[in-house]
Amino acid sequence: MNREPAAFTRREFVSGLTLASAALCAPAFLQRSALAMHESMHGLSSAPGIPEDRILVVVQLSGGNDGLNTVVPFGSPQYFKVRQNIAVQQREALALSGSDGIGLHPQMTGIREMYDNGMASVVQGVGYPNPNRSHFKSMDIWHTADTSATGDGWLGRYFDSECCGQGKGESGKAEQNAAQDSGQGSGQGGGMAAIAIGRTSPLAMQGRMVKPISFENEQLFRWSGKEIHNALSDPYERINRAGAAETVDTDSNAAYLMRTALDAQLSSDMIRKAVAVRPSVTYPGNDLGRQLMMVAAMIKAGLKTRVYYVTQGGFDTHAGQGGAQGRHGQLLGQFSSAVKAFYDDLKSQNNDGRVLTMSFSEFGRRVGQNASQGTDHGTAGPMFLFGPMLRPGVHGEHPSLTDLDDGDLKFRVDFREVYAGILEQWLKADAKKILEGSYRALDVLKKA
Amino acid sequence: MPSAISQPPAGQSAKSRTANMSPIKPQDFGYEQARHLLWRAGFGGTPQQIQTLASWGPTKAVDYLLSPEQVEFDKVKADLFDRDIMAPPTAEQRQMYREAQKAGDEDALAKVRLMRQERERLDRRQIAEVQKWWLKRMVESPRPLEEKMTLFWHGHFATSYRTIENSYHMFLQNELFRKHAVGKFDDLLHGIIRDPAMLAYLDNNDSRKGKPNENLAREIMELFALGIGAYGEKDIKEGARALTGYTFQDDAFQFQKNNHDDGPKTILGKSGKWDGDDFVKIILAQPACAMFIARKMYGFFAEELPPTERMSDRELPPAAGQAVRTMAGTLSKGWDLRETLRQLFLSEHFYSTRLMGQQIKSPTVLIVGAVRSLNAPARDLSILNDAMDLMGQNILFPPSVKGWEGGRSWINTSTMFVRQNILTYLLTGKKPVGYDATADMMKYDPMPLLDELKKADAAAAQDPGRVIDYLLKLCLGHNASYARQPLIEFVNSRGGSLTPDLVTGLLLLITAMPDYQLC
Numbered sequence: 001m002n003r004e005p006a007a008f009t010r011r012e013f014v015s016g017l018t019l020a021s022a023a024l025c026a027p028a029f030l031q032r033s034a035l036a037m038h039e040s041m042h043g044l045s046s047a048p049g050i051p052e053d054r055i056l057v058v059v060q061l062s063g064g065n066d067g068l069n070t071v072v073p074f075g076s077p078q079y080f081k082v083r084q085n086i087a088v089q090q091r092e093a094l095a096l097s098g099s100d101g102i103g104l105h106p107q108m109t110g111i112r113e114m115y116d117n118g119m120a121s122v123v124q125g126v127g128y129p130n131p132n133r134s135h136f137k138s139m140d141i142w143h144t145a146d147t148s149a150t151g152d153g154w155l156g157r158y159f160d161s162e163c164c165g166q167g168k169g170e171s172g173k174a175e176q177n178a179a180q181d182s183g184q185g186s187g188q189g190g191g192m193a194a195i196a197i198g199r200t201s202p203l204a205m206q207g208r209m210v211k212p213i214s215f216e217n218e219q220l221f222r223w224s225g226k227e228i229h230n231a232l233s234d235p236y237e238r239i240n241r242a243g244a245a246e247t248v249d250t251d252s253n254a255a256y257l258m259r260t261a262l263d264a265q266l267s268s269d270m271i272r273k274a275v276a277v278r279p280s281v282t283y284p285g286n287d288l289g290r291q292l293m294m295v296a297a298m299i300k301a302g303l304k305t306r307v308y309y310v311t312q313g314g315f316d317t318h319a320g321q322g323g324a325q326g327r328h329g330q331l332l333g334q335f336s337s338a339v340k341a342f343y344d345d346l347k348s349q350n351n352d353g354r355v356l357t358m359s360f361s362e363f364g365r366r367v368g369q370n371a372s373q374g375t376d377h378g379t380a381g382p383m384f385l386f387g388p389m390l391r392p393g394v395h396g397e398h399p400s401l402t403d404l405d406d407g408d409l410k411f412r413v414d415f416r417e418v419y420a421g422i423l424e425q426w427l428k429a430d431a432k433k434i435l436e437g438s439y440r441a442l443d444v445l446k447k448a
Numbered sequence: 449m450p451s452a453i454s455q456p457p458a459g460q461s462a463k464s465r466t467a468n469m470s471p472i473k474p475q476d477f478g479y480e481q482a483r484h485l486l487w488r489a490g491f492g493g494t495p496q497q498i499q500t501l502a503s504w505g506p507t508k509a510v511d512y513l514l515s516p517e518q519v520e521f522d523k524v525k526a527d528l529f530d531r532d533i534m535a536p537p538t539a540e541q542r543q544m545y546r547e548a549q550k551a552g553d554e555d556a557l558a559k560v561r562l563m564r565q566e567r568e569r570l571d572r573r574q575i576a577e578v579q580k581w582w583l584k585r586m587v588e589s590p591r592p593l594e595e596k597m598t599l600f601w602h603g604h605f606a607t608s609y610r611t612i613e614n615s616y617h618m619f620l621q622n623e624l625f626r627k628h629a630v631g632k633f634d635d636l637l638h639g640i641i642r643d644p645a646m647l648a649y650l651d652n653n654d655s656r657k658g659k660p661n662e663n664l665a666r667e668i669m670e671l672f673a674l675g676i677g678a679y680g681e682k683d684i685k686e687g688a689r690a691l692t693g694y695t696f697q698d699d700a701f702q703f704q705k706n707n708h709d710d711g712p713k714t715i716l717g718k719s720g721k722w723d724g725d726d727f728v729k730i731i732l733a734q735p736a737c738a739m740f741i742a743r744k745m746y747g748f749f750a751e752e753l754p755p756t757e758r759m760s761d762r763e764l765p766p767a768a769g770q771a772v773r774t775m776a777g778t779l780s781k782g783w784d785l786r787e788t789l790r791q792l793f794l795s796e797h798f799y800s801t802r803l804m805g806q807q808i809k810s811p812t813v814l815i816v817g818a819v820r821s822l823n824a825p826a827r828d829l830s831i832l833n834d835a836m837d838l839m840g841q842n843i844l845f846p847p848s849v850k851g852w853e854g855g856r857s858w859i860n861t862s863t864m865f866v867r868q869n870i871l872t873y874l875l876t877g878k879k880p881v882g883y884d885a886t887a888d889m890m891k892y893d894p895m896p897l898l899d900e901l902k903k904a905d906a907a908a909a910q911d912p913g914r915v916i917d918y919l920l921k922l923c924l925g926h927n928a929s930y931a932r933q934p935l936i937e938f939v940n941s942r943g944g945s946l947t948p949d950l951v952t953g954l955l956l957l958i959t960a961m962p963d964y965q966l967c
Binding site for chain 1: 659862872935
C-alpha cells in the first residue's frame with residue numbers, strides 16, 4: 001500500500017467508502033461487524049468538485065456494435081457508397097451540435113436529449129493496435145485491457161490494487177493475503193464492491209481478490225431450503241461457515257466454491273431488500289432497462305458498491321441489420337431509452353452526479369455492408385460516456401472512411417486511454433499501475 | 449495445511465498423486481473409484497450402481513460404459529418432431545407472395561407475414577420440446593456415456609438455436625452427435641460440414657464462389673480441430689473457398705457445384721483443387737489435430753485445462769501432458785473415440801487425487817446427476833430447463849461458437865443459489881420462485897438410498913452418525929468432517945429418529961454444501 005502522505009486519503013478509501021473492499025482483506029467472519037461499523041461514511045477523496053461515493057456503471061454491448069450506424073458519418077459520401085442498403089440518411093440521423101457531419105442513429109432520441117443537456121459524450125474511433133476479430137478474443141482484450149487478452153480483468157485489478165496493494169493476478173505469484181494470514185478462510189469475503197447483473201460474471205471484474213457478485217434475478221438470490229423448514233436455516237449457515245473456515249488449498253475448486261457460497265449468503269439479504277423498492281420513473285420494457293432499474297435501486301439503497309456492470313446482447317448483425325429501421329436500430333433504441341430512464345431515475349434520487357456510465361462493444365464492424373445486408377466483424381467503434389460530471393460533446397475525430405486498414409477503420413483512441421481517464425479522474429486510482437502501462441488519460445471530466 | 453478435502457481418501461496409496469497412464473490395478477478400484485467413473489463417464493450413480501461397478505472391477509465396468517450400443521434403449525425416431533415447421537416456402541407460395549407484392553395487396557402480404565410469425569412461434573415451442581426430450585433422455589438413458597459424449601460434442605461444435613431458428617435442424621445435429629458419440633472423430637468432422645444446423649450457424653449456406661464466407665473455415669481451424677497458432681489467416685481464406693457450395697436443402701446436405709470455387713488452393717502447405725472434404729482431410733492430417741481433440745476430451749472428462757492460447761501443450765502439468773499425448777497417439781491411429789476414452793478411464797492417473805472430486809459439475813451434470821444418483825423425481829422438465837439456463841447452460845443455446853467455458857465460470861454467487869435451489873426443488877417440489885400452493889406435491893422417498901447400508905448392517909441405518917457418513921460419502925465422495933457435527937445436531941434436535949422427512953432434510957443440507965458442486 002502507498003505509504004506517502006497521500007496515503008491518508010487512500011486509507012479512507014479502504015476503510016470508509018468501499019468498505020466492501022476493505023472486507024475483502026478482512027477475515028470472513030468479521031465482515032458483518034465490519035459492515036455494521038462503517039455505517040457513517042467518509043468520502044472517497046477531498047478533490048474539489050468531485051462528489052463523494054462515486055460509482056462507475058459499465059454497459060457492455062455484446063456482439064460487436066456497428067459504430068458507423070450508431071454515430072453516423074453522413075458527411076462522408078463514401079458511407080453511402082459502401083452501405084447502399086443499410087445506410088442511415090442524413091435527414092434521418094440526429095445531428096450532434098458542435099460537431100460536423102455526424103449524427104446519432106434516429107432511434108437514439110434519449111441519448112441525443114442527454115447529449116443536448118451535457119449529460120452524454122461520445123468518444124470516436126476507439127480501438128487498439130492489431131485488432132482481433134474474434135468476439136471472444138476481442139472481448140477478452142477489452143476486459144483485461146491487455147492485447148494478449150490474458151490476466152485478470154481491469155476492474156478486478158482496480159479493486160485489488162485499492163484493497164491490498166496487489167497488482168495483476170494470474171501473471172504474478174499470489175502473495176499471502178490478509179485473510180489467510182489471519183488464519184481465516186475467505187480471501188474474497190462478502191464484499192459488494194462489484195455487482196454484475198447477468199448470468200455470468202464478466203472477466204473485467206475478476207480480480208485476484210475480488211470476484212463480483214452477479215445475479216440475473218433477485219428472486220433467485222437466496223437459498224430456498226430455509227423455507228422448507230426453519231430448522232434447516234441454522235445448520236445450513238453453520239456448515240457454510242465451517243466449510244469456508246476449513247483451511248483448504250486456497251487455489252482449489254473446493255476453496256473457490258466455499259468462498260462463493262459464503263459471499264452469496266452474506267449479500268443476499270442486502271440486495272434483495274434494495275431491489276424490492278420500485279423506481280419513481282418508468283423504464284422501457286427491455287432487458288437493459290430492467291437491469292439498469294435494478295442498479296438504480298441498489299444505488300438508492302446505498303449499497304457500498306463501486307462498480308456495476310450490465311450487458312445488452314444481440315449486436316452481431318451479420319445479416320439484415322436494417323438502416324434507420326430494423327434490428328440494429330431497435331437495439332440502439334433500447335440502449336438509448338434504458339440509459340435515459342436510468343439517469344432520470346438517478347436524478348430523481350439526486351444521485352446522478354455520483355454515477356458515471358461507460359458503454360463499449362468488443363469491436364465495430366466492417367465499413368462496407370456484406371451480401372446479406374449486414375456487416376461483418378470490424379475494428380474501431382465509438383464509446384459513450386454518461387453523467388452530468390462529464391466534459392460534454394464529442395471527443396476526437398470520426399475515423400476516416402477512405403484511409404482504411406485492409407477495409408477496416410483505423411482507430412484514433414486506444415480504449416485504455418478512456419479507461420485511464422476514468423480510473424485517474426473519476427476513481428482516483430493509479431491508472432498506470434492498474435493498466436500496467438502508460439496511457440494518455442482522456443479528459444473525461446469537466447474542468448472543476 | 450492440507451484439509452479433509454485435499455487429503456487422499458483413506459485407503460488410497462500416496463503414489464496415486466503421481467499416477468500415470470498405466471492401467472489401474474483391480475485391487476485399487478473400489479467404491480470411490482466406481483463412483484468417480486460413474487460421474488465422469490456419465491451422470492453419477494445410485495449406491496446400488498456404484499456397488500455393482502465396484503464389484504465388477506475396472507475392466508468390466510469401463511467396458512460396460514463404453515459399449516452403449518450393447519445396452520437396450522429406445523431408438524430415436526426421426527419423426528419425433530415436426531420437420532416442416534420451418535420449411536422454406538414452396539415455389540407456389542413464393543409466386544403468390546410476389547403477385548401480392550406486385551398488386552400491392554397489403555392484406556395478402558400481412559397474412560403471409562402473420563403465417564411466418566406463427567410458424568416461428570411454433571418452432572420456438574418445438575425447440576423447448578427438443579430440449580426437454582434431450583434432458584429426459586439424459587436422465588433416463590441406461591447408456592449414460594452416449595449422452596455425455598453427445599453433450600461433449602454439443603459444447604465442442606457449439607451451435608445455437610438462437611441463430612439458426614430451426615428446431616428440427618438442432619434435433620438432427622443432436623442425433624449426429626449421438627451417432628458418433630463413441631465412434632470415429634474423422635467421420636464426425638466430415639459429418640459436421642454437411643450438417644444443416646452448422647452450415648446455417650456459421651453462414652456457409654451463404655458462401656459461394658467469389659464471395660466466400662470465412663466463418664466455418666475459421667472455426668473449424670480455431671475451435672473444432674486445430675486451435676489458435678496451428679494455421680494462418682491465409683489458410684482460413686483458402687479453406688473458405690474449399691467450403692463454398694456446401695449448403696443444405698430442406699433437411700439434407702447439398703453440394704451446389706455452381707457455387708463451388710473449384711480453382712486451385714493452398715491449405716496448410718498442400719496445394720490442389722480442394723473441396724470441403726479435402727479441407728477436412730488436410731486438417732485431420734495435421735499432428736495438431738489429434739492433440740487438440742485429445743486435450744479437449746481430457747479437459748471435459750479428467751481435469752480442466754487452460755485453453756491452448758493460454759497454455760501450450762508443452763506447458764501442461766506433466767501428468768496431464770502425458771495423458772493428453774497418450775490419448776492423441778490413440779486418436780491419430782484411426783480416430784477411435786472409444787479406445788481413446790478406454791485408455792483414460794482405465795488409467796491410474798484418472799483415479800488420482802489430483803482428479804477425483806475436483807471437477808465443477810456443469811449445470812447439466814448437476815441436475816441430471818442429482819436425479820439419477822439420488823433417485824429423485826425429475827418433476828417438471830421445463831423448470832429444470834429454466835434452471836439450467838439460469839446456471840449458464842441453456843442446452844441447444846450455447847452462448848457462442850466457443851461453447852461453454854466450464855469450470856469456475858459456472859460458479860458465481862447467483863448460480864450458487866440456483867444450484868442449491870434446484871436441488872431443493874428436486875427433493876421437495878418447492879419452486880424457487882412462487883408460492884407454496886404451486887409446489888409439486890410428488891413426494892420424494894429417500895429411503896431406498898439407504899438400502900445398501902442396511903444390507904451391510906441393519907443397525908447402521910438407524911444410527912444418525914453412520915447414515916450421515918454414508919450420505920456424505922454418496923453425495924460428496926468424502927466424509928466432510930466439518931459438516932458432520934452440525935448434521936448430527938440437526939438430527940438430534942428433530943428427535944433423532946431417521947424418518948423419510950428427516951433424511952430428506954439431511955439431503956437438502958448436504959446438497960446445499962459447496963462441495964456438492966464437485967464431482
